[in-house]
Amino acid sequence: MSTARHSTTRSLAAHGVLILYTVIALFPVFVIVVNSFKSRRAIFADPLALPTSETFDMVGYQTVLKQGDFLLYFQNSMIVTVASLFFVLLFGAMAAFALSEYRFRGNLLMGLYLALGIMIPIRLGTVAILQIMVASGLVNTLTALILVYTAQGLPLAVFILSEFMRGVSDDLKNAGRIDGLSEYTIFLRLVLPLVRPAMATVAVFTMIPIWNDLWFPLILAPSEATKTITLGSQVFIGQFVTNWNAVLAALGLAIVPVLVLYLIFSRQLIRGITAGAVK
Template identity: 40%
Template sequence: MNILPRKLKISWLIVHLLLIAYSITVVYPAILVIFNSFKSTQEIFSSPYGLPKSFSFINYVNAWNEANFGVYFKNSVFVTLVSVFLVLLVASLAAYVLARFKFKGSFVIFFVFLLGLMLPIRLAIIPLYILVRDLGLLDTYTGLILVYVASGLSFSIFILYTFFKSIPEEMVEAAKIEGANSFQIYYKIMLPLVRPALSTVAIFNFMSFWNDFFFPYILIKDEALYTVPVGITSFFGEYTTDWSLLFAGLALSIIPVLIVFFVMSKQFIEGLTAGAIK
């Protein structure tokens, strides 16, 4: 009688130990970056794993003002927020139509979107670069934002389509009886019901766009338009590197991701676990 509970306890103990070990491997580098951001370059080399002698914010001030990190940070915030908003808008509209309306070719359109999950957009970087160049969108926010929106649509539509599909048809019929049109049903009924999915899509895309180095490096050559991942590379000198400014910049770049996750963590977890518990 006690064998099964004992095995379950052992299994749960192993799972928790693995999760703790994984958490340490994820959190420790971030803590190390934060501690080193308060040190001078000399102190980083002499004591890379120790606590800083003093918690001075001079490195952050210098990184923000003298190393142009403030410009890179503002560029990333603008590009990322606009891209996430457009992905949520376009993906939610497309998923709503594909999930709730039946018309000729709807499955083909949905399948085309799913192809984006199987074929990474980076494989098409040469024709993509030529397209952006011919449209005159190189070295512009617009070109980078459009590429981000295109890269995020497949995953976002796939997630939102599943949630829209799971909403009972009776709710839609009741809204139609009350006189609501299709857009009102989408805006006032559907979107509030799929809020966990919207949060999941927003967080995944925010992290992807914020941390992306590849597309800004290819499509942006004007340093005034650099985003954080590309801008940080300017901290590396040809012969020397100011590691104190580099770690301060890395610490600053972590803050928006943490803020977004903590603000939307409840909805994010609900989105991931939806359907797992009845």
């Protein structure tokens, strides 16, 4: 009884800490959204105040909708983010399953090699990546961004998922083999459902850098037809004058899809983060 009570207490404490961190993390989002509905003078006069009948102003959203094709920018960001997440989770899970399940010469070295991608930023290879994309004819295409973000997210995905997959019962997988299941079926029907919290964790930590990235869209896909929402928002930021109403409105609109994706993965994310707190 005491052990169960202790586990419950630790679980509640972990959930409480996670909720506190969420509130702290969402406070800047709250400030951005609130100020996006205020006039420029009100933004600088009292940035933490809520809009009133005197300070309420939709000029930022009007400017965003009139200047630039932000619906297209949203569409490009969604395509790049969703496609990159799909390939990161698919290839990352497959590589993690191979590293955790099969013992072969060089297994450890292969895992270390993949883990190097976590420590070495992909931006160090920007020049080489740009040369490859130019030679392949993929400049100013969403495919270039998807390929780069997939390569960027794979090291973390393999590192996290391989640790979780090592905890999957060998008896369960061996029972599947005795029943005649193929390795692909074991991977898809037995292993993946058990590591969904880990996959949700990987998805959340992968999608935010992709959605907010400015570097690679600016270098690989700067054309009007392939701009992402982050790159499209830069049109309101000038060298000497910045349209803060439009910037905050664009950022406020850009936050919505990220929050939706976060809510989709939040339940599994909490399970993945607190998995070790109830053992």
